[in-house]
């Protein structure tokens with residue numbers, strides 16, 4: 001109740017601020033030079049993504065290129081790794097080291113960032129931190145080691161709002177060394193989720209000099225699964241599949257469900273859960289992954305159901321053919337993962353300590369926007385892929401699931417909007433925060449998403465090169481842990497994480513909403529060996 005009153009006042013102040021600062025900055029749309037080309041003439045057609053098996057010591061060539069592709073009944077210019085959207089699915093054994101000879105053949109500077117992997121810092125692909133951004137035509141060789149099993153992804157670390165939105169993303173599936181790490185299933189299927197914003201002409205344009213949609217991020221109006229707007233999955237009756245979900249969208253949070261099919265949540269960003277659970281839905285924020293096993297019995301769909309409506313992502317057709325062998329018994333058993341529990345045991349004595357670091361998330365100056373509050377409604381709570389429940393006890397919806405601002409969001413830019421991470425103990429902001437840790441430290445970090453800021457909304461906070469546990473959400477302890485690299489912090493929430501500082505180097509932490517990253521929402525930290 002009190003919270004709603006506060007929100008009301010914030011919204012009122014925001015409206016007044018808008019009246020005072022109204023401006024229109026869509027000039028780039030008029031001036032052709034400042035916008036990225038949308039021309040499709042002469043471009044090669046996108047190809048379907050390949051699945052590539054890589055072994056320890058292999059070298060693989062990856063080229064980011066410009067393609068044309070059918071999306072929502074239109075032919076549009078996109079960007080694809082080796083010509084596909086998503087890029088190739090790269091399967092690698094846990095512990096392997098693979099060399100990727102990467103070439104930028106796009107129309108924007110880029111790098112290859114391997115998200116969630118505790119790799120050698122030199123190959124993290126962060127411009128001005130680990131390497132120079134690659135101009136169109138330039139190449140870089142990345143040597144990547146894969147210490148952890150599970151599902152990871154690669155994407156650029158320059159203008160993600162443009163390049164990732166246009167299709168530069170792909171998965172690494174790291175096959176565990178332990179053959180019993182996962183349960184036996186009939187099939188493993190990676191599903192990369194995205195959305196894309198189409199207007200009458202094609203993909204809504206991008207400025208070359210700044211990111212648009214800086215307030216809420218660029219929400220799409222067409223949903224994509226593995227690059228397809230009409231994705232169809234064909235399975236057999238009784239088939240048990242392990243689905244590896246990645247959210248590659250700029251800003252959209254999905255709340256995944258498969259009506260009529262039983263879903264078992266088995267893994268998160270960088271590990272299995274301590275305990276498997278049956279779930280009705282799973283919230284997946286930008287850059288998060290969820291590993292979900294499903295038993296299929298009848299035709300169904302993959303959908304995202306939120307308080308703001310339902311989005312169908314894929315059709316799932318179940319054939320009359322019966323899957324064999326049947327893994328039904330294994331599927332119906334919920335495993336307790338002693339290996340994960342034992343590994344986390346070494347960290348438990350640090351769970352209760354006082355936070356070592358405290359950061360707050362907020363927005364700085366805003367101009368030219370209607371800052372009305374979107375997405376406010378009561379809710380029954382959401383199952384988060386870090387094992388916690390979000391918002392079960394809040395009167396307000398902590399997530400904005402759809403673009404509630406329209407034109408005001410579209411016209412906000414990385415030049416007139418600043419998103420801020422503040423170190424609450426030093427007062428330093430964004431890149432002025434320069435934490436330094438020693439390898440082996442266990443760092444407890446409190447992340448507070450300020451509900452009094454001008455535009456409170458959720459932020460998926462990502463740490464490079466390390467892994468962490470989500471200890472609590474609004475004071476409620478997490479009782480089913482999983483190793484993570486990204487945590488979604490809802491508006492008004494206070495989340496505690498324990499960072500396992502295991503990997504030396506110069507790293508970044510940032511909000512994974514592409515437009516928020518462009519608007520400054522990042523900081524660096526050093527890990528000394």
Ligand code: C2O
Nearest residue numbers: 113115287462508
């Ligand atoms: Cu997936 Cu710094 O990002």
Ligand code: CU
Nearest residue numbers: 459511513516
């Ligand atoms: Cu953000």
